[in-house]
Structures are given as C-alpha cells and as structure tokens.
Amino acid sequence: MEKNNxxxxxxxxxxxxxxxxxxxxxxxxxxxxxxxxGAGCRGGYCGACATIYRTHGSYxxxxxxxxxxxxxxxxxxxxxxxxxxxxxxxxxNEVRADDTAFLExxxxxxxxxxxxxxxxxxxxxxxxxxxxxxxxxxxxxETAKLSFDCINxxxxxxRCPAEIVPYNIGQLARRLYSKYIDGPTEHVLDKVKExxxxxxxxxxxxMKGLDRETLQxxxxxxxxxx
Amino acid sequence: xSYVYPYEMSTGKSGLYFTFKPENASFKAKIExxxxxxxxxxxxxxxxxxxxxxxxxxxxxxxxxxRYAQLGIEEALESTTIWVCSTCFNCEVRCPRGIDxxxxxxxxxxxxxxxxxxxxxxxxxxxxxxxxxxxxxIISNLRKLTA
Amino acid sequence: xKIPYYPGCTLKTKATNFDASTVAAAEALGxxxxxxxxxNCCGTVHALARDDVMHYLAxxxxxxxxxxxxxxxxxxxxxxxxxxxxxYNTLKRANQAANDDPEKMEKIRGIMEKEQEYSxxxxxxxxxxxxxxxxxDRVKEAVEKPLTGIKVAPYYGCLLLRPREFGIDDPxxxxxxxxxxxxxxxxxxxxxxxxKCCGAYHAVHLKxxxxxxxxxxxxxxxxxxxxxxxxxxxxxxxNLGERxxxxxxxxxxxxxxxxxxxxxxxxxxxxxxxxxxxxxVNDPDPRPVLAEKGLV
Numbered sequence: 076m077e078k079n080n081x082x083x084x085x086x087x088x089x090x091x092x093x094x095x096x097x098x099x100x101x102x103x104x105x106x107x108x109x110x111x112x113g114a115g116c117r118g119g120y121c122g123a124c125a126t127i128y129r130t131h132g133s134y135x136x137x138x139x140x141x142x143x144x145x146x147x148x149x150x151x152x153x154x155x156x157x158x159x160x161x162x163x164x165x166x167x168n169e170v171r172a173d174d175t176a177f178l179e180x181x182x183x184x185x186x187x188x189x190x191x192x193x194x195x196x197x198x199x200x201x202x203x204x205x206x207x208x209x210x211x212x213x214x215x216x217e218t219a220k221l222s223f224d225c226i227n228x229x230x231x232x233x234r235c236p237a238e239i240v241p242y243n244i245g246q247l248a249r250r251l252y253s254k255y256i257d258g259p260t261e262h263v264l265d266k267v268k269e270x271x272x273x274x275x276x277x278x279x280x281x282m283k284g285l286d287r288e289t290l291q292x293x294x295x296x297x298x299x300x301x
Numbered sequence: 302x303s304y305v306y307p308y309e310m311s312t313g314k315s316g317l318y319f320t321f322k323p324e325n326a327s328f329k330a331k332i333e334x335x336x337x338x339x340x341x342x343x344x345x346x347x348x349x350x351x352x353x354x355x356x357x358x359x360x361x362x363x364x365x366x367x368r369y370a371q372l373g374i375e376e377a378l379e380s381t382t383i384w385v386c387s388t389c390f391n392c393e394v395r396c397p398r399g400i401d402x403x404x405x406x407x408x409x410x411x412x413x414x415x416x417x418x419x420x421x422x423x424x425x426x427x428x429x430x431x432x433x434x435x436x437x438x439i440i441s442n443l444r445k446l447t448a
Numbered sequence: 449x450k451i452p453y454y455p456g457c458t459l460k461t462k463a464t465n466f467d468a469s470t471v472a473a474a475e476a477l478g479x480x481x482x483x484x485x486x487x488n489c490c491g492t493v494h495a496l497a498r499d500d501v502m503h504y505l506a507x508x509x510x511x512x513x514x515x516x517x518x519x520x521x522x523x524x525x526x527x528x529x530x531x532x533x534x535x536y537n538t539l540k541r542a543n544q545a546a547n548d549d550p551e552k553m554e555k556i557r558g559i560m561e562k563e564q565e566y567s568x569x570x571x572x573x574x575x576x577x578x579x580x581x582x583x584x585d586r587v588k589e590a591v592e593k594p595l596t597g598i599k600v601a602p603y604y605g606c607l608l609l610r611p612r613e614f615g616i617d618d619p620x621x622x623x624x625x626x627x628x629x630x631x632x633x634x635x636x637x638x639x640x641x642x643x644k645c646c647g648a649y650h651a652v653h654l655k656x657x658x659x660x661x662x663x664x665x666x667x668x669x670x671x672x673x674x675x676x677x678x679x680x681x682x683x684x685x686x687n688l689g690e691r692x693x694x695x696x697x698x699x700x701x702x703x704x705x706x707x708x709x710x711x712x713x714x715x716x717x718x719x720x721x722x723x724x725x726x727x728x729v730n731d732p733d734p735r736p737v738l739a740e741k742g743l744v
C-alpha cells in the first residue's frame with residue numbers, strides 16, 4: 076500500500092484522508108471511527124453494515140455494504156446500522172404456502188408500484204421488485220429462489236416509496252419454501268440414521284486411541300486418502 | 302380546513318347575488334390542472350348525478366361537487382362524495398359536454414391524500430379478510446384511498 | 449396464433465378458474481395464449497391525476513415485456529391479451545399515454561433506467577375483441593355441447609366499457625357478451641343493471657355498500673329469469689359471487705344465483721374437461737344448476 080495513494084472521503088459530513096484501496100468499513104476505522112453497531116461478519120454476509128453513499132458529482136444516493144464497497148475519491152458516506160422494520164409474528168405451521176401468507180401478514184405488498192427502487196438499492200444484485208411481485212401473485216418458490224442472496228441489510232426497505240419491507244417477504248417465502256415445497260433434507264436424515272446405527276463407531280473409537288502426531292498426520296493427509 | 306365564503310352576498314331587488322372572489326380561483330385552477338378537465342364546461346344538467354350508483358352514500362351529488370369546483374369552494378374536499386366514488390366512469394359516459402367527472406373526483410382525492418392523509422387503513426382488516434380479498438380489490442382500494 | 453398473455457395477480461391466485469378457462473377456451477379456438485415469462489402487477493387502476501408519472505411504471509414495464517418476448521422469439525406479434533377488466537383498462541390507458549405524451553414517457557424512461565425503451569407499438573386487446581374480430585361463427589363451430597336451456601345474464605361491470613374511449617363496446621348498449629353467449633347456444637337474459645357498478649374496491653372497507661350495489665344487480669338478474677350471471681372481471685365475480693354471504697347478512701330475502709366467468713361457459717360449451725371449466729373454484733357452486741339443465 077503506497078503512502079501517497081490516498082483519497083478524500085466524508086463520513087457523516089466530516090472529511091478524512093484514507094488509503095484508496097480500503098473498504099468503507101476499513102476506511103472509517105482508519106479514520107478513527109469505532110464500530111459499536113453497523114459491523115458484523117465483515118464478509119458481506121450478515122447485512123449489518125448497510126451504508127448510504129454518494130459519489131462525487133453525482134446526485135444519486137446509493138446503497139452498499141461497508142465491508143465490501145471500496146472507497147472512491149469524494150465519496151460522501153452515512154450508515155444505517157439498523158432498520159426498524161416490523162417482523163410480523165406467525166406460526167409457520169399455520170401459514171399456507173400461497174399468496175394468503177403474504178397478504179395476511181404483509182398486506183402492504185399490494186402497494187408495490189413496480190418502480191424498481193428496491194432493486195437499485197440492493198447491494199447483493201437481487202431482483203427485489205421481481206420477488207415482491209412473485210409474492211403478490213402467490214409464487215412462493217419464485218420468491219424464495221429470487222431472494223436467496225438476501226442478507227436483510229434493510230437498504231431496500233428504507234428507500235421503498237410504498238413503505239414495503241421486501242426482506243421480510245423474502246424471509247417468509249424461504250421459510251415456506253423449505254418447509255412446504257422443498258421437502259426434508261433426505262441426505263441429512265439418512266446420515267443421522269447411519270450415525271445412530273453405529274456405522275462410524277469403530278472408526279471413532281480407533282481415532283480416540285491415537286496419539287497426537289498420528290492424528291495430525293492423518294488430518295494433513297486427509298484429502299489424499301479420500 | 303376552515304370554511305371561507307368564496308363569494309360576497311348582497312340582497313338585490315330580485316334575490317341574492319353572488320360575486321365570485323378572485324382569490325378562490327387557485328383551488329379551481331388546481332383542480333383543472335390535476336384533472337385535466339375544463340370545469341367551466343359543466344352546465345349543471347345533473348346527468349352525472351342521475352347515473353352515479355353511489356349517490357345514496359354521498360353528502361354532495363357529483364354535479365354539486367362540480368359546481369363547488371367551478372366556484373372554487375374548497376369545502377368539496379371535506380365531502381364523503383369524493384371518497385365514496387367508485388370510479389365507475391358512468392358520469393364520464395353520460396356527460397353531454399364530455400367532461401370526465403371521475404377525473405375531477407380523483408383530483409380532489411389527490412389534493413387531500415397528498416397532505417399525508419390516508420382515508421383507510423390496512424389495520425382495520427381482519428386476517429380472514431386479508432386472506433379472502435382478491436388482490437385486485439386490495440390494490441385498487443389502497444391506490445384510490447391512501448397516500 | 450400465439451399471443452402474449454397477461455393474467456394479472458388475481459387470476460393467478462383467487463381467480464384461477466378465470467385463468468384456466470381462458471387458456472383452455474382460447475386453445476380450442478386455435479389461439480395459444482403465452483403467458484409473459486416475467487411480469488408485474490399492473491397497478492389495477494389507471495393514474496387519473498395528470499401529473500402522475502410513478503404509476504405508469506408498472507403497466508409500461510409489462511408492455512416492454514411483450515417487446516422482450518418478441519425479441520426472444522417466443523411470439524411474433526405485439527398484441528397483448530388480458531382478461532382482468534381492470535388490468536385491461538390500465539394497460540390500455542397507459543399504452544395510449546405512452547404514445548400520446550412524449551414528455552411523460554421521457555420522465556418514465558429516466559426512472560426506468562435499466563429497461564429497454566418502449567416503442568409504443570404494443571396493442572392491448574381483450575379476448576372478447578379477438579373473438580368478435582374472428583367472427584362468432586368460428587366460436588359456433590367450436591361448440592360441441594351447446595348451452596341449450598340455460599338462461600345467462602351477461603354482466604359487464606364498469607371498466608370493460610368505460611371510459612367511452614377505452615371500452616370494448618358501446619357503454620350504453622353493449623352486445624359483445626350477448627353475441628358470444630348466443631354463439632355458445634345459451635339463452636341470453638337482458639337486464640338493466642348489466643353495466644352498473646358492483647361496488648368495486650369498496651368491497652374492502654365499505655362492505656355493506658358493495659353488498660348493496662351487488663344485490664341490486666343480482667336481484668334484477670333473478671327477476672329477469674336468469675339461471676346464472678356471466679361476468680368478465682374478477683372483482684365483479686368476487687362482489688357478486690363470493691360476497692353473497694355478506695349480502696345475505698344485510699338482505700335476508702336475497703335469492704342466491706350462481707356467478708361464472710364467460711370463459712368457463714365457453715370451456716363448457718367446447719366440451720372441455722373439469723380442469724378447464726374449473727367450476728370447483730366458484731362460490732356459489734354453479735354445478736347444481738348446470739346439472740339440472742343436463743350440462744354437467
């Protein structure tokens with residue numbers, strides 16, 4: 076990292092000089108911010124670091140994950156550490172895997188304008204409008220599949236002009252899909268049966284009796300033995 | 302909204318005379334702009350009112366609402382009429398002057414809705430209702446009656 | 449003939465009988481309705497406020513999808529068929545605005561930045577229009593089980609005929625549904641309220657008002673001697689059909705009458721199976737009356 080490859084960013088209005096190849100999150104920490112909220116896995120998976128930014132000269136307020144997005148010169152940044160959306164309470168055993176599930180608990184999806192603002196805000200490149208629309212017409216499978224990459228960061232919810240919280244829809248759809256449509260994970264259940272039947276007992280007993288060096292050697296050569 | 306008389310009354314020899322006050326022109330202009338209709342064309346034939354299926358639920362008849370619009374009387378926005386209208390366009394079909402009164406109703410609704418006013422709320426619906434109502438009903442209802 | 453087909457949200461969920469019977473009946477007439485592979489809710493009602501831009505996005509996206517379908521070779525024509533009367537009205541009006549208002553289209557284009565440009569060349573049609581164009585004799589030819597002895601009252605509702613500019617027939621004296629029903633062999637029953645509003649979206653919050661308007665329509669149909677009412681709109685079907693329990697609450701003397709979609713009668717007359725006629729979804733059930741007449 077060259078010392079003179081720095082860029083200027085503004086965090087909540089305050090100007091900072093930071094190295095050019097850092098993510099927003101690292102850049103903010105470089106600048107002295109300490110994350111108490113708004114940071115989690117740091118790997119683009121938990122959705123905690125939802126960030127709104129604007130690039131220099133642009134009028135657009137865009138969304139990103141702070142742990143993934145690299146800073147740019149002139150970037151103007153603010154964070155959304157929490158989206159206060161309501162998650163409706165439901166008993167998954169009593170919900171039907173069709174449009175009624177969504178209309179009963181989140182009837183506001185009827186207000187969707189198909190404006191695509193949610194899709195534009197999504198840092199995961201999900202077709203958010205399409206999955207909300209799929210929910211509205213009761214296509215649970217399509218909703219579940221399209222929303223698969225969603226990490227509940229909340230950027231879609233804070234921008235939606237119809238005040239819908241899309242990620243709640245996706246979550247409900249995925250739960251319904253895995254419970255009612257996809258079916259049980261047979262291979263896991265079969266493996267559990269094998270374990271309970273004692274298929275691996277002898278091998279485990281053997282390994283318990285090994286010394287540390289042999290165990291280590293076995294571990295390091297495991298892929299070759301397979 | 303406080304009610305301000307848009308006209309001055311004077312008792313002349315043969316009855317009451319109304320003089321339209323110019324400052325009430327803005328309400329009328331706004332309605333014309335939002336609805337795209339020429340309000341002045343209405344000559345109060347009452348055809349729209351006679352064809353309207355919802356008049357029993359209305360406090361003002363559609364033709365009265367048109368008259369209020371012409372005179373710039375903002376009280377029209379406080380009527381139940383504009384909310385009970387079901388946008389069936391019977392009025393549009395009947396109007397001999399080609400006015401789409403449904404557009405005027407929508408313009409008035411929008412003037413109120415755009416002040417962050419929701420006429421109805423999803424909270425008033427039971428889970429059973431939400432499950433049984435077809436999408437076409439919920440969506441159109443929210444479009445017409447919420448901000 | 450392969451025509452792009454827009455079902456609308458309700459036909460996929462609460463009005464599957466309309467969807468199934470439409471596709472089946474069209475097939476019997478040599479029309480393959482190809483559902484748009486990607487579509488969104490049209491918004492139900494046309495944006496009447498002149499300054500509105502946002503509410504055009506939904507219908508115009510669907511029109512762009514028709515052009516996508518053409519580009520992908522799934523269909524080779526730019527007509528879009530829809531059955532839901534509200535969808536028909538909204539798509540048609542938005543389409544006209546897209547063609548007549550270039551300034552608005554410019555704004556819409558700006559907001560829909562990731563979409564193709566809409567050429568304005570899609571034509572929104574209703575299945576009844578296609579049938580009328582093809583000639584009622586073609587419908588007659590496809591009839592295997594004429595609906596003899598059944599008295600059907602056609603109910604148009606509002607948006608299929610109004611505003612005047614966008615209707616599929618004369619709003620004062622329509623006859624397109626009558627012509628169809630006659631071609632199917634049914635006896636048409638005329639009644640004055642066949643174009644009167646059923647209460648529409650007031651079914652949500654003003655249930656009694658919608659129930660009142662609906663019962664007036666049904667009462668007239670019964671008094672005119674009808675065995676059933678044929679409708680072309682899922683909201684009308686809901687108000688006149690499913691909501692009969694609500695009507696009964698406020699009008700104890702109300703006499704029930706079955707309500708069906710006109711395409712269900714087409715499928716029946718064409719001799720198609722139960723999956724096509726889909727009468728099991730209708731409430732009240734029309735099958736007892738149909739059985740009486742020897743049609744099921």
